[in-house]
Amino acid sequence: MKNYKPKGRLTAKEYINGVLKGDRVLLSRAITIIESNLGSDKILAKEIIQEILPYSGNSIRIGITGVPGVGKSTFIESFGKHLINQGKRVAILSIDPSSQRSKGSILGDKTRMEDLANMEEAYIRPSASGDTLGGVANKTGETMLLCEANGYDIILIETVGVGQSETAVHGMTDFFLLLMLAGAGDELQGIKKGIMEMADMVVINKADGDNVRMSEMARLQYQNALHIFPLSESGWSPVVSTASAIKNIGIDTVWQEVVKFKKLVDENGYFIKNRNHQQIDWMYNNINEELKNLFYGSANIKSHLSVMEKDIISAKISPVKAAEIMIQEFKDSF
Amino acid sequence: MKNYKPKGRLTAKEYINGVLKGDRVLLSRAITIIESNLGSDKILAKEIIQEILPYSGNSIRIGITGVPGVGKSTFIESFGKHLINQGKRVAILSIDPSSQRSKGSILGDKTRMEDLANMEEAYIRPSASGDTLGGVANKTGETMLLCEANGYDIILIETVGVGQSETAVHGMTDFFLLLMLAGAGDELQGIKKGIMEMADMVVINKADGDNVRMSEMARLQYQNALHIFPLSESGWSPVVSTASAIKNIGIDTVWQEVVKFKKLVDENGYFIKNRNHQQIDWMYNNINEELKNLFYGSANIKSHLSVMEKDIISAKISPVKAAEIMIQEFKDSF
Known part of the structure; x- marks a missing residue:
């Protein structure tokens, strides 16, 4: 099964040439290979990435x-068209690890950005659904x-500001943009802790009609707040x-x-220093995630861990000692 | 050497009984065992912790x-005395992973909190110097x-707000207090990103004399800012x-x-939910740190990693592929 070839x-060379020539259809097909979990596709994907690597990097990410409701799709539609008017070619990738997206959602994404979807200079692609955040981050x-x-x-990488994927996206982009609404005030619109501090820019969206004054007030409030960071x-x-x-204002x-x-x-x-750091961190994140997979992927360890958790809470064992026992069990399993 | 017994x-029983009876000298000697890196002491330490575990937890942490200069020692001296006036017994532990503390610094700590150091109801102890942050966190x-x-x-756990130890301390305490100064404004006093969001309370210290008005302004500014989180x-x-x-004001x-x-x-x-989470996280943090030690502790892997870093930056290899190769090398080493 692992070596089944669809x-x-x-060939790798055909995908590589197509991608480098700017062929849009071959780009999509190459991305499908990247997203595939088939063994033969994984080998193919590695070959493709390896070869296009020296031609990557020439973009602003x-x-x-x-959060949902802030108007992200409308913003990206409007922002994307503005960029295209400046002569840019824009790729829009979206990550939503909370929903398991199927092929249907590609249509969904294109419907929500109808104008962009019909433009030659725009490319819209939702991220592959992945089992793990690390997997999604790799594929994106x-x-x-x-x-x-x-x-x-x-490259615009869109994410929903309620989960863990923001840190991953922050780790692969140059500029991080946070969309907010005025008037949501202290309830904070569901934005998770830590996201605010990643932002290079906060845009208060829907600043029109009756909302203009409130939005301006929110702008001042956020501007003052960001100063203390x-x-x-x-x-x-x-x-x-x-x-x-x-x-189309602002x-x-x-x-x-x-x-x-x-x-x-x-x-x-x-810019270059950060890009280099990001590339190196990408390797380390994969290593650290894989180390955890090796450990937590074992059924024996998993069941023993849940016993340990109970024993820790009932003060039967200290957390440090519990960890030692579990690590010894891991070492013995090789 | 590992089994050398000072x-x-x-005996474990003597330490345990002493600690449980409130004996201050035996407490200090038991902490010395905890901090020791000798094999025989480690075994002894585990026994002591295991037995006192059911008697721990009854404090506010x-x-x-x-940052240095904010007046932490003076604050702790003043706050500690206030707590003792309320009938409390106060232990002050300090962590400064940036400096390798020696026995001399114990005196240093006691000098900077002279009144407290002479009070029966106070106990002052700097953290052991440790090779790793995880090690220091365990010992503290x-x-x-x-x-x-x-x-x-x-229990007051003091740390310097410029490094990584704040997250560790946040993970072992119930209430997190951040000391700031007025007038430092946008330069932000060297406080690291993320620390502000951990704070349950921010105290603008040195609000006296000419500084009162500025401090009140800073208070309002921080209060407004924290609302957006x-x-x-x-x-x-x-x-x-x-x-x-x-x-002694405020x-x-x-x-x-x-x-x-x-x-x-x-x-x-x-309160109890968070304490339970913290205990369990303590185990997981130890496991994850030890997994990394197993990997990064290998000299072969270390030298191969630095080659990989260079190859990634020069686009010779993709970060994902580099990680795969390194993990395979790790697996093969067992």
Whole structure:
């Protein structure tokens, strides 16, 4: 089963040439290989990635997050069209680890960004559903490399700001954009702790009609709040702006800030330094995740751990001693 | 060497009885066993911890952090005396993983809290210097358990707000206190990202003399800023207050807030839930750290990793593939 090879697969060279020539159909087919869990596809995927690697990296990678209802699709539609008007080619990848997406959702994504979906300069692709966050991050990261090698200048990676995937996306992008709404105030719109501090820019969306004044107030509040946070290593101070994606207001400002950011981090050397760190961290994240899989993947260890948890809570064993016993069990299993 | 047994060691039973009877000298000697890296002491330490475990836990554990210069020692001296006036017994443990502390620093700690050091109801102990953060966290955590079994009602764990140890301390305490200064404004006093979001309370210290107005302004600014953050699972909204530790102003407020917090989390069930989580996480943190030690402790793997890092940066190999090769090397080494 592992070595079953689906019909209609091309050779690695054919995918590679197609991707590098800017062929959109072959890009999609290559991404399908990346997303596949078949053994033969995994080998093929590795070959493809290995060869396109030197042609990747020439884009600005932007992470975009915000809870459902904040208007992410409308924002990306509006922002994407603005970028295309500036002569850019834009790839939009979306990650939603909470839902197991099927092929149906690709249509879903294209429906929610109808104009973009029909533009030659835009490429929309939801992330593969994955068993683990690490798996999704790998596949999205490699899809990003393929899109870059295919000639996309801007990669937008969209995620839902309620889970764990934001850290992964932050770790693979250059600029991190957080969409918020005015008036949600202290309830905080479900944004998870820690996400705010990742933001290079906060955009208060839906700043139109009756909402303009509230949005401006929210902008000031967030701007003041972000000031009390430590300066990022990039040297960039996060900015807050208002926008109405549906009315196309304030979208240009977002792009101007990205351009300013890029100029700053190109000049101070952070851009390349951060990219290098991200690449190396990508390896270490995979190693650390795989180490955990080796350990926690064992059924014996799993059942023993749940006994340990109970014994710890009832003060029968100390956490340190419990860990020692479990590690010894792991070592003995080799 | 590993089984060398230092002279003057007592039996486990003697340490245990001493600790449980509230004997201060035997507490100190038991902590020395916990901190020791000798094989025979490690065995002894495990026995001691195992037996005192059911008698630990009856304290409020407070983490206190802030960068050097914020007046931590003066604050702890003032706060500690206030607690003792309320009839409490207070243990003060300090962690500074950036400096390799020697016995000399025990004197140093006692000098910086001169009044407390002379009080029967206070116990001051700097953390053992450790090779790894995990090691320090284990030793501090176990020292905390011994202090509780010895009868201390309040454990203050002090750390320097510039490093990694804050997360460890946050993971072993009930209430997390951040000391700040007014007027440091945007430069942010060197506090690391993420620490602000852990705080249950922010105290603007040195709010005296000419500094009172500025401190009040800072208080408002921080209070507003903290509002935009997600509510903690505890249901507690972080508070900001001003204090002058040196003039004993505002110290009572800090204790009142801790009491309010304790009441809230006792009633909503978070206190015990969080304690249980922390205990279990303690085991998992040890397991995960040990898994990494098994991998990164190998000299072969270390040298191969540095080659991989270079190859990744020069796009010779993909991070995912590099990780796979390294994990295979690890598996083959058993």
